[in-house]
Amino acid sequence: MEEHKIRVAITHGDINGISYEIILKTFAEPAMLELCTPIIYGSPKIAAYYRKSLDLPVNFNTITSASEAAYNKLSVVNCIDDEVKVEFSKPDIEAGRAALDALEKAIEEYKEGLIDVLVTAPINKQTIQSDSFSFPGHTEYLEERIGNGNKSLMILMKEGLRVALVTGHIPVSQIATDITKKQIREKLVIFERALREDFG
Template sequence: MKKEEKIKIGISVGDLNGIGTEVILKTFKDPRMLELCTPIIFGSTKILSFQKKHFNIQTNFHGIPSADKAQHGKINVVNIWRESINIEYGKSSPEAGKFAVESFVQATNALKEGMIDILVTAPINKHNVQSEDFKFPGHTDYLGQTLEGDSLMLMVNDSLRVGLLTDHVAVKDVSAAITPELIKKKVAVIYHTLQQDFGISKPKIAVLGINPHVGDNGVIGVEDDEVLKPTLEKIKNSGKLVFGPYAADSFFASSNYKNFDAILAAYHDQGLIPFKTLSFGQGVNFTAGLNKIRTSPDHGTAYEIAGKNEADPNSFKEAVFTGIQIFKNRNMYNEIAKNPLKKQPGKI
């Protein structure tokens, strides 16, 4: 990448009645952010002008018809709608869901077409975005169908990385969903992303048990003994440093997680509750395993504080920083793959 080129960050606005636009504006009101990247927001200058006035944020926008017209050094806004929108902070509405989906889909198209380098998504409400045209539990599921690769939700905060074997799956369906094929696929995805996107040549991965106490030798369930353990043994025999299964209740409390480059949790809350507790509001959701890069803050729409100028932008800002670092790591990885004898920076 040439020195004068900036990484293009495409941004979907999320639910307009939530805190999405507030954290976006607070992130980019710092002019130093424009030295790191070129933001391209998919929404409308009219809505963002209303929001910046409401939150008393001093910044300017540059309206553009499409992402390929973005100008470096400016906050670009692709005007994808021009109609007036009724903002009702803290309320879920079909209208807010409709515009959230439109922003996300158009930003994803720009990512797919190479007009942006990274997609950073503001939070949506998974209920009000549902329609005949959009029947997905969340961003990750849509991206997994739209882009190339096998998607995996990976929560990131510095050296703490937590992935999920199952993500938006009802707890009653978790055990049936975890098959040897799924385990092998998810381990392969997280192993590759640690190498490609985080620069770890020989990753160490921990896998958490499905049942309490890893089933207690079958007393509390047989899935760990019959499915998880033999599959992990086969993966380990293939040369990957994969360990477990570990009892989830003591794994994080004992600080054992610090010994691994990533942790695979069996289901959503098993992984996200300890992650959000340990990341102190600065976690990032990265969709690993795809041919394109997408990150997001690790919080939701936060209706309870929407419009009150109380939203903390740190998680969204970290999502931008993480996306940029992954983009650079991935470019370096691909360059080395093409030229394996080329000396890496800082290596001898």
């Protein structure tokens, strides 16, 4: 019997940024495919462009849904129009739309129970802004879309270390005025629960 590996959805983020480079370099390492079933929500065409540009030894399957993802293979769900152009390091509204389209498709499949974990690659926080996305970042958007009334908490981790942020996406100049005792208490409760339930 084949062991179930968690299905990890990875949204492609800003197609003109470093997202595809990070994702493809990660899964060029064969050992990564032993840990999970990775599914990129993005564009097979753009993934192939970056694979060629970066000369990476990584293969992937093109699928229409996470339900088609193959064990021990990297898969890509096409979420965007194939005509979207990559202009590396150039902020672009089309790239922002592409980031949002991938995020929305991944959330839809998360809600359907087709994926276990959602990883978001970096976005351009200016170009993604639209009528559908008026948030400072992914965290607040995800809280609104799938939080079920629960508050979010950004947690950074490395090996055994876990660090949680009290504030969200705000300028450094506002941090001192934004932090309150009440907010610290609320975030500590969320963090303590996450440490127990999610990290054992």
